[in-house]
Amino acid sequence: MDSGVKKPGVTSSEVARRAGVSQSAVSRTFTPGASISPKTRAKVMDAAKELGYRPNAIARSLITNRSRIIAVVMAYLENLFYPDVLEELGRLLAKENYRLLLFTGQMDRDSDPVFDQLMQYRVDGIILASTTLSSHLSEECATAGIPVVLFNRTTERDAVSSVTTSNREGGRRIAEFLLAGGHKRFGYISGIESSSTNRDRFAGYREALAAAGHDDIVVGVGNYNRTEAEVAVRQMLGRSDRPDAIFVANDHMAVAVMDVARYEFGLNIPEDLSIVGYDDVGPARWTSYGITTMSQPLKRMVEATVGMLMGQIASGEIEAEHRILNGELVVRTSARLPKTGIVEADGRRIYKPSKA
Amino acid sequence: MDSGVKKPGVTSSEVARRAGVSQSAVSRTFTPGASISPKTRAKVMDAAKELGYRPNAIARSLITNRSRIIAVVMAYLENLFYPDVLEELGRLLAKENYRLLLFTGQMDRDSDPVFDQLMQYRVDGIILASTTLSSHLSEECATAGIPVVLFNRTTERDAVSSVTTSNREGGRRIAEFLLAGGHKRFGYISGIESSSTNRDRFAGYREALAAAGHDDIVVGVGNYNRTEAEVAVRQMLGRSDRPDAIFVANDHMAVAVMDVARYEFGLNIPEDLSIVGYDDVGPARWTSYGITTMSQPLKRMVEATVGMLMGQIASGEIEAEHRILNGELVVRTSARLPKTGIVEADGRRIYKPSKA
């Protein structure tokens, strides 16, 4: 109604006075599992409702040394995969009665400010989904005793937990799929080259191609960025010996790649050029693109991430764990089909070659 | 290095002891503008660095009654517009030295849990970008004395601040554009019907069309949701008197609409059907879609939102303010062009009819 009022801030003592009990009783009423009789609890509840009391989470945190806040660090949200992750994280964390403090933006080498924030707010845990500052920041947090889980990436020194999918397998699977599709010349549009996901996906791709005698992959650097991917693929398709199959390190870039191929080079997909992506993100399913792509089981990944974090928080033990989930190669229309190996599974078509 | 360590938690007293000063001195060292000599400040800083001290924001909040946390409530992130907003919000809030606590997910009528959280954490302000629970929640917060700014929506009772674009103007402009393009029959795919943005956009559209003698707009309900938009447009295009121009309440749905029109009905865009969207979100710029759309000046909107919030927090006065910014009709390839009125502006084509 009227404005200008400063925060009233009803305190537990006020409620206590009103209910004719001690402040302790009020505290216990709002502390699950505390020793309190139903009778006083009811009295307190009434008083609390009348005054509009809510326990002050800040004060509670101070004494319990638990903020019930989880920091989520995400470099950029341009790639729809991350907003999806974020939403799912929000849902699961809320279910566990945790809040989500979000940090976005590039903070590169200079991760200190972020780290400062994290420390200052005494967050109970950190979910790191930023390629750029993973290694540095994660170590700092780990030594500070804050549980950290890397999402969709790992570091060399595996002292810090992570949740990923089998990227190497994925890269390999894609190579096999393209080989089975009869492609002759192979390209790769990379993500950020130093990122673990990029390295692993490419490694698998290259291995499997090499095993089939293809050592000359045409590589362009996209840095997980639309514009750079466009530049890279433009150059790649301008070559005289242009590839007839390109694995793009994620769907976000694959979309851009398809647009360039079609509208700048007039290529038909998949007749002239096959594209395979990674993530199975929203736009990959849109009819205009229909990207054949390695799916990442987002829900299970998030579930694992939150689960691991909760475990570490509860136990106080920070034991590094690496959970690797499996994706599937979802077959759509952006790549030529192999003669065999495509199976139907709950409404989707999956490439699953029968290992002979 | 070694795990299992509980949070060490260096306190200001420890730093004080080490530096040979009082705890107050430490506090003042970390409080900008406090009275402290350069000499002691230096001593404190040294000690702090050695011990790895960071002020405990929780404890600070308790006494200052300022959490330096802003809550952002966003219903869903599926529409890329919102992740973009979120990223920009993160940037600006960080610049103001505020943290961003994110709440996502549908919470409909039952907004109480969210409200509880907000109150419990004593957030300094709230940015509401969720259509569904705007009106209810915003009132509660306003009466609780917490500054609230509605982002991209308003409520009837205008006691709470908001930042929007001139949606009605936008709808009108779109109608004028389509009329000038020589279209004969008009359709509309709505967002959530009760939302202020939807109402205003449609109102403007309808007004301008009515003024030109078109009273029979074909309407389908999309609820800002891809799937529902698909169903709606499928039905709309199946009619014998199908429209040759459709205004879709946002780009997120417009993309789905275009896919249905092209791939299910075999229509050519814009020859057979013109589509106009709203927001000018990422995919609208992708070549496959090239959506002609009313842009929303995202950066300026976010800037205004943060600015207003900061103002209210600083002054303690919660005076409702309604900032309405202007967008532009960005012309691309999804709609037939009028003969006149299209101008070039920093790399984009804009529809700007010269008022005769």
Place this chain on the structure above:
DNA sequence: ACCCATATTGCATACGAATGCAAAAATGCT
């Protein structure tokens, strides 16, 4: 060197809730 104005410093307390401990009340058992 002395005095006064100003800049620093430390002391003590406050913020709001949680919790160990001991006192008080409620319960069970014979």
Place this chain on the structure above:
DNA sequence: AGCATTTTTGCATTCGTATGCAATATGGGT
């Protein structure tokens, strides 16, 4: 009813920092 046991309750203290106030140190002017 009487005693032992368990459950509830209140008291007092604690978390880590900020801040009003009084005490002290610093500096400038003569």
